[in-house]
Amino acid sequence: MPIDAREIESLIRAAFPQAKISVQGDDGAHFSAEVIDASFKGMNRVQQQRAVYASLKGKMDGPNGALHALALTTKAPD
Numbered sequence: 001m002p003i004d005a006r007e008i009e010s011l012i013r014a015a016f017p018q019a020k021i022s023v024q025g026d027d028g029a030h031f032s033a034e035v036i037d038a039s040f041k042g043m044n045r046v047q048q049q050r051a052v053y054a055s056l057k058g059k060m061d062g063p064n065g066a067l068h069a070l071a072l073t074t075k076a077p078d
Contacts, residue, residue: 002028003059003066009033015055020077029068040076048074 005023008031012021016037025031033052040048049072053060059067 004028005031008056008059008067008070011057011059012052012055015051029066031067031069032071032073034073036075036077038077040074043076045074 005025009021009023012019012023012033012035016035016039019035019037021033021035023031023033035048035052040051043051052072052074053070056067056070059065060070
């Protein structure tokens with residue numbers, strides 16, 4: 001079942017309600033996202049990205065996942 005950018009943003013927004021989120025992509029499987037959130041302060045990039053991937057609630061889990069690829073950029077606000 002394909003996923004769309006709005007659904008990805010909604011999943012991320014549930015975990016990061018104050019974040020600035022931008023999701024791009026329209027083929028139903030390959031997307032890019034930028035997530036800027038104050039909760040990332042003090043985290044390294046791997047920790048930030050793991051937190052975002054966790055918010056996707058299994059949508060990227062193996063061959064049965066709705067989301068095949070997500071190029072992810074994360075950072076704390078300046």
